[in-house]
Amino acid sequence: MKKLLLTLFNVILCLVALAQNNGTVRGIVTDKDSKETLIGATVTLKNEKKTFKLAVSTGLDGSYVFKNVPAGKYEVEAKFVAYKDEDKDFDLKAGETKIISLQIESKSSSLDEVKISGKSDEGSDYKSRSIERKSDQVLNAVSARAIEISPDLTIANVTQRVSGVSIERSNNGEGQYAIIRGMDKRYNYTLVNGVKIPSPDNKNRYVPLDIFPADIVDRMEVYKSLTPNLEGDAIGGGINLVLKDAPDRLTIRANAAVGLAGTFAVKNNFTAFDHAGSAGLSPRISNGSNYTANISDFSNGGFNYQTRHTPVSTVFGFSIGGRSANKKFGALAAASYQNTFRGTSTIFYDTDVDRDTNEPALKSVQSRRYSIQQERTGLHTRLDYKFNKENKIDLYASYMNLAQNEFRFQSDTTLNLGRVGVGTGRVTNTYRSTRTVQQIFSANLHGEHKLADKLEMNWSAVYAKATANQPNQAILTIVTGRTAILDAAGNKIGSAQNPALFNSTGAAQSHIWAKNADEDKTGFLNFIYKPKIGDTKVEFSVGGMYRDKRRTSNYDDYSLKLSGSTTQVYDGNINNNTFMVQTVGGSLNDPLNYTFNEKIAAGYAQFKFTLGKLQTLGGVRYENTRQDWVTSAKGDQTVGAIGSNKYADLLPSLNFKYALGDKQNLRLSYYSAISRPGFYELIPHTGGNPDADYQELGNPKLKRITSDNYDLRYEFFPKQLDQLLVGVFYKDIKNPIEYALVNQATSIFYTAGNFGNASNYGFEMDFTKYISKFGFRANYTFTDSKITTPKTVLYRDPVTTSYTQRTEEQTRPLQGQSKHIGNLSLLFKNAVSGLDAQLAAVYTGARIYTVSPFLDNDVWQKGTVTLDLSAEQKITKSFSVYIKINNLLNTPSELEIRRPYKITTATVNQDVASQTIGENVFIRKDEYQQFYLLGLRYKL
Structure with missing residues (x-):
């Protein structure tokens, strides 16, 4: 035994000594011309006698390393697709670390007489970094490859990975709108291939980004400053989706996946409803304004529920594209389909304001359960033809469709009816079935022409239309509860369940139809002149745009009550009950029945030149806006049904980019913008809004918001994928639009208004570093904004003891602005094994969710940390498997009013769940659970 241990000890000593005598060979492989690092190049090390041979692939930073290499004479060789091989001979001494960097040359660079032209991979990470470095404005770009291996399925979720951007989520927990640098969705716009698209929203301009599947884009760009050739209504910034383009060679890509929402994996079931019979148009729209609706016009499909156990989500994607042999004609077609099932559990407190103290007062507590199915379809095609070097045209068309079926069950327990003890009182159960179909279609015919040696022209003719159709939202209201059983002394000794009854005095059913369309016809014409003044090349651009927008909105709300005077019991089958139409005429006079026309004419003049290391770009944009509208709402014609508005804006901008070195920039920019x-x-x-405490009031005197915006950013791109971006920004905002209570005659209304000035400033840092197979990506943004608006204070007059109110000014952040937001992603990429993986965390700080008209009663969303995971493993040359897991931490969304909860007369005898005396008033909590997706990807 001693001999064996001694032998093992000696072997270990020999191995240690041998390792100490061995050396290390390391280095970096770069492109000989561009000096950029090459990822995935094969590096081979072999000795002089060919008896020792090792091979590795360069990592994410272009580096390679060989360890424990015996002393001797060696050759190291680098190989990469489309590059010539390069090798070096060297001697390695015992214990030495040898650094051998290789510069390899592209095969095309050795061809003197044959010119080869081609496009870089538009969807690569390197292309996105290159665009950030070379752009004329402050922007961030996310590549198609980064999106592909991320945990995200929609563009809305992708935006939250960008520095300075947070998202507003929908009921299913998915991202829906982007908030750029603390500027709410009203301050931003959405572009497709650089052209603004209309919105399917029936009230507003902003586009829901969850309508776009993530796999149809080559790149997503976030504009944080504007140049004169860009439309000027983006104070916060813009989201530009660069759709897939025709590649230089035949390319086919496909993917398929199945998924499961965690909320349905264990105990909950998905509730579906029959929407096949839902009419597309309301009875009034179908039959004319004088039509009297009858019971046969209303389907019970929305109340026929089916239970689905563990519904499986599916995802499919396909694209094919290429160019002709002479490279003149290119074509691409792409399609994406996502059918996902999500569930949300919610507890929500409906609040009022105590008229004595202006304190939050709880009215009722609601338990909600959502079952949401989303069918998302994206279609995109692009054709281009190059007549010659001077002339080319292209046509692209895209179609996005998001069909959502949402079932919501709500149990509403009243808290202020003086009930006796816990577990008794009136409960209102509401069943709501909503089908909404949103669509955006866009087509763009674009041409580029060289008119002379230094004169170019480009033009675009664009047609776009967005629609939203909500056919027959069906709402059923049932009243039930538990009644206390008291003894002779009046003490509670139990409770009894009440039957489920329809409310005999009010509406038992509601049926709502809403349909709107937003149609744009837009033309662009631009001229670019590139003379040489002295020794300096200068670029002058002038151009114009004209857009004719027409928006229509239709809305009808019908109420049904029980037929007869007797109360009816609801046994779960609506077909056993009888009803009659209560509001037979629909909602002809609702203000959501309107037509809105907007005509925008714009022109710009822009210059760009470089002196030494300083590039200067500046100019001015002019936009003229004319609006008119007609609504069927009743009222005085001078203030009600018909109106118009017109204004003009001159929007200057100036951008400086100073090259501190080959890989460093310093940017300073100013631009003026509107909203x-x-x-x-x-x-x-x-x-x-019939459910609101106060009636809404339109304001035709609203002014557009204007802002002066300043940016300073330092950029460093040390390697192909590494970067460091550090910047500060400031926005001086005039006439911001906020909502407040106003008095007119004897009534109080809730209306939008312009409130003085606001400011918004902050700091951004974006850092990416790759070391061999590992990567680290982090960004952080600090934002602070201030706006002062009037708020109402309710109180009881100490002299007259009557209820009264006063107005006070309150300074607060802008709605949606988080003081701190950040991202942290840990990345792993092994080119040899074909594994890509990342763990991504997002922090979103607290922000105002809803601005209250009452002092210190704003509703805040608590700060959140979400964690997502994704991985892709290559299994053959063309196939790979991938997994995406969202919301690993099951992070809820929580709302609160930042005032301490107090016992009131209405709640003194109640055990109110989720409320703690002395802590902030709890308003709402949404829980979404995890979402799992497993898929297969094919690339040719």
């Missing part, structure tokens, strides 16, 4: 009011906000109406 136009929402359509519905301008229409002078009264009403619009």
